[in-house]
Amino acid sequence: MKDAILYIKEQIKYFRIAVNLSKYSTKSTSMQNRLGRLWEILDPLVQLAINYIIFGILMHRSAPAGLPPLSWMFIGMGVYSFAQHIIVTGSKSVSTQFKMTAKMKFPVSIMPTASMIGFLTEFYIMVGAGLVIAMFSGYYPSLYWLQLLYYLPMLIIFSLSLSLLCSSIEIVFPDFKFFLNYIFKFLMYGSGVIFDLSQFKVIPKFLIQAQMVDPFYYLIEGFRDIAFGRAWFWQKGIFNVSFWLLTIFILIVAANFHMKIRDRISDYL
Amino acid sequence: MNTNKVKIKAEYLTKKFELLPAKSSKNKAKSLIGSNSKNEKDFWALRNISFEIRDGECVGVIGLNGAGKSTLSNIISGQIAQTTGRVEINGDVSIIAASAGMQNNLSGRENIRLKALMVGMTNKEIKSKMDDIIEFSELGPFIDQPVKTYSSGMKAKLGFSIMVHQNPDIMIIDEGLSVGDKTFVDKSQKKMFEFRDEGKTILLVSHDMRTIKEWCDRVIWLNYGEVKAYGRPEEVIPEYEKFVQWFKKLPKKEQEKFKTDQRQAQLDYSVEELKAEIVSQNPSKSRRVQREVTEELKNKKDNHKLSLTSKVIVWLCLLAFIWITLVSLSNATLAESLRHPKTFFTERLFKSDTRNMTSTTKKEAVVKTSSSSKKKASQAKKTTRVSSDQKNTSSSSSTSNQNTYIVQAGDSLSIIAENHGYSVEEIQQVNPGVDFSVIHPGQEINLPEPTTSANSTTEQSDGANQ
Numbered sequence: 001m002k003d004a005i006l007y008i009k010e011q012i013k014y015f016r017i018a019v020n021l022s023k024y025s026t027k028s029t030s031m032q033n034r035l036g037r038l039w040e041i042l043d044p045l046v047q048l049a050i051n052y053i054i055f056g057i058l059m060h061r062s063a064p065a066g067l068p069p070l071s072w073m074f075i076g077m078g079v080y081s082f083a084q085h086i087i088v089t090g091s092k093s094v095s096t097q098f099k100m101t102a103k104m105k106f107p108v109s110i111m112p113t114a115s116m117i118g119f120l121t122e123f124y125i126m127v128g129a130g131l132v133i134a135m136f137s138g139y140y141p142s143l144y145w146l147q148l149l150y151y152l153p154m155l156i157i158f159s160l161s162l163s164l165l166c167s168s169i170e171i172v173f174p175d176f177k178f179f180l181n182y183i184f185k186f187l188m189y190g191s192g193v194i195f196d197l198s199q200f201k202v203i204p205k206f207l208i209q210a211q212m213v214d215p216f217y218y219l220i221e222g223f224r225d226i227a228f229g230r231a232w233f234w235q236k237g238i239f240n241v242s243f244w245l246l247t248i249f250i251l252i253v254a255a256n257f258h259m260k261i262r263d264r265i266s267d268y269l
Numbered sequence: 270m271n272t273n274k275v276k277i278k279a280e281y282l283t284k285k286f287e288l289l290p291a292k293s294s295k296n297k298a299k300s301l302i303g304s305n306s307k308n309e310k311d312f313w314a315l316r317n318i319s320f321e322i323r324d325g326e327c328v329g330v331i332g333l334n335g336a337g338k339s340t341l342s343n344i345i346s347g348q349i350a351q352t353t354g355r356v357e358i359n360g361d362v363s364i365i366a367a368s369a370g371m372q373n374n375l376s377g378r379e380n381i382r383l384k385a386l387m388v389g390m391t392n393k394e395i396k397s398k399m400d401d402i403i404e405f406s407e408l409g410p411f412i413d414q415p416v417k418t419y420s421s422g423m424k425a426k427l428g429f430s431i432m433v434h435q436n437p438d439i440m441i442i443d444e445g446l447s448v449g450d451k452t453f454v455d456k457s458q459k460k461m462f463e464f465r466d467e468g469k470t471i472l473l474v475s476h477d478m479r480t481i482k483e484w485c486d487r488v489i490w491l492n493y494g495e496v497k498a499y500g501r502p503e504e505v506i507p508e509y510e511k512f513v514q515w516f517k518k519l520p521k522k523e524q525e526k527f528k529t530d531q532r533q534a535q536l537d538y539s540v541e542e543l544k545a546e547i548v549s550q551n552p553s554k555s556r557r558v559q560r561e562v563t564e565e566l567k568n569k570k571d572n573h574k575l576s577l578t579s580k581v582i583v584w585l586c587l588l589a590f591i592w593i594t595l596v597s598l599s600n601a602t603l604a605e606s607l608r609h610p611k612t613f614f615t616e617r618l619f620k621s622d623t624r625n626m627t628s629t630t631k632k633e634a635v636v637k638t639s640s641s642s643k644k645k646a647s648q649a650k651k652t653t654r655v656s657s658d659q660k661n662t663s664s665s666s667s668t669s670n671q672n673t674y675i676v677q678a679g680d681s682l683s684i685i686a687e688n689h690g691y692s693v694e695e696i697q698q699v700n701p702g703v704d705f706s707v708i709h710p711g712q713e714i715n716l717p718e719p720t721t722s723a724n725s726t727t728e729q730s731d732g733a734n735q
Contacts, residue, residue: 001575001576001578001579001582002576002579004579017386017387020383020386020387021387024372024375024379024382024383024386025372027375027379028372028373028374028375029374031374031375031415032374099348106387204619204621205621206598206599206600206619206620206621207598208621209597209598209621210594210597210598212597213590213593213594213597238593238596238597238603239593239597241589241593242589242590242593242594242597245586245587245589245590245593246586246590248582248586249583249586249587249590252575252579252582252583252586253583256575256579263350264349264350266343266348266349266350267286267287267349267350
């Protein structure tokens with residue numbers, strides 16, 4: 001509890017440094033490429049184009065309840081890959097960059113936050129494309145868009161907490177990154193990112209109805225609700241509660257693990 | 270030098286490194302959860318080090334390779350944590366080692382900006398200092414080249430220039446200038462003396478006795494993790510040089526023996542020994558003080574155990590989350606599961622929830638009108654589910670909606686009523702606004718709430734419909 005509060009305080013206090021850090025690290029990586037920072041925009045667009053060709057043209061993907069399939073899919077992919085990037089890169093960032101932070105005067109706990117800021121561009125483009133395509137199908141901006149103010153912070157808080165937890169585990173058990181990759185590959189199909197699971201008759205009904213417990217599914221569906229004006233988040237009842245409980249649990253445990261090993265990271269590596 | 274403000278104070282400092290065949294994640298995981306078992310193969314890089322450095326002092330750290338010089342400077346700069354003891358640092362610490370913390374792909378100028386931003390300078394400050402830094406670094410046109418193209422001397426110059434202009438209170442130079450050429454070293458020396466006069470503290474780690482003699486007011490001589498001497502350079506350095514000479518003159522075998530003996534001492538060291546040393550060093554201390562020292566050594570400086578409240582919160586969160594997961598895997602609501610936990614676990618778990626199916630609203634409306642008691646309703650729901658399951662296997666026409674009947678060719682209202690065990694009036698009652706004098710194939714008719722006795726007839730009728 002104490003640690004979680006300390007963690008949050010640090011995030012607020014050093015937010016400006018995290019922004020600078022992310023700005024310069026993206027600059028540093030993009031300097032190697034001829035097109036430079038243009039790739040930040042190009043990369044998600046190319047990904048979307050590939051998916052459009054495969055799922056939109058070749059497979060005639062249909063989304064549940066007659067929703068426009070492409071924007072349905074893009075929003076799912078945008079939200080999911082954002083969370084995935086934060087968690088995978090963020091958990092790596094602590095163990096690889098703590099040396100640098102030790103020389104500087106800021107805590108290593110802001111490293112996942114710094115990497116999160118770098119992925120925001122990609123997220124905006126993918127979800128933005130989803131929202132724009134939805135407009136072509138007649139889903140115009142509505143009051144439901146206000147829910148962005150709820151779902152976006154929730155997405156960030158959840159992903160950051162999980163990445164903090166994974167970073168601590170990775171320091172202690174470096175092989176964890178492989179498992180993390182497998183888990184994310186599986187969850188990509190298991191969280192209704194590209195296709196809706198309820199179309200598979202093999203999966204028992206009671207598993208389908210419990211999907212909302214999956215925090216990724218909760219967030220993805222939340223963003224889809226925004227785009228298609230389907231529901232308000234409080235209509236999800238206990239699934240909101242389950243999401244918050246899980247987030248609080250992860251945050252407290254992660255902050256505690258992090259603070260425990262933070263001073264001794266060099267001993268672990 | 271004459272002021273008595275302590276800048277760095279180290280007390281009973283030790284650093285233990287674990288020598289393990291492989292980096293055992295089992296031990297690491299243990300320390301994460303809390304318990305840390307005693308390890309036999311510990312190497313004590315630093316043993317019971319205490320010193321004080323006041324402001325305006327320049328302190329040199331000397332010693333053979335592996336004496337713990339870099340460990341000490343890393344602990345002071347906060348890169349690694351000490352095992353026991355306490356370090357008190359009053360002020361900003363800045364460490365310079367060759368190419369420390371630079372982004373190789375960025376140019377020198379951008380690295381200056383990045384570092385300055387990270388120590389919290391504003392853009393305005395950076396602008397005003399930028400030219401000074403570039404001039405001091407002597408890099409000239411290379412400042413806009415990526416750092417990866419720099420030579421080690423250029424990197425050291427840049428690093429040093431950035432550091433001096435950050436204006437830290439305490440500077441640690443760990444062999445940082447050994448790569449610089451004579452002119453640059455002279456220039457840095459001048460700058461360092463300026464700093465010293467301003468009352469800043471400098472810690473210099475070097476093998477170069479000449480630099481140490483020229484720069485330092487005091488010298489710490491580290492010998493295999495222990496402070497062998499701490500005093501003025503005129504006293505310590507001759508002694509150190511004498512030791513080095515003596516060591517060099519030893520026959521090779523004895524040199525080896527000396528080294529292994531010292532190493533063994535570092536391996537055998539333990540916290541208990543440290544305690545004994547502290548106690549013997551301070552014979553005048555009262556028992557109470559001794560106990561305090563012991564307590565202090567036991568309690569590591571970071572006590573990050575979960576408090577009881579947070580433990581309770583964590584477990585409550587986890588349990589509640591699992592419970593909600595189970596509820597969502599069942600056909601009960603949260604309230605129902607809490608009211609009848611036993612039936613919830615025995616009967617309702619891992620059942621699909623009929624309430625959420627497509628026809629829920631319609632069916633529930635029917636249920637509400639026809640039945641008054643809750644018990645009957647839930648029973649009825651169950652039977653509907655059973656019958657719908659049967660229909661799933663036998664008939665394809667009415668899978669989605671159990672409570673409506675799609676009129677087949679040749680049907681009449683009376684035939685439907687007879688087949689399903691209802692009276693004509695009952696059917697008319699649940700279908701308000703439907704004109705039953707003209708029914709046509711494909712039309713959907715709501716059926717009344719089936720009773721248990723009707724269940725068997727439904728089955729029969731299904732067979733007939735096929």
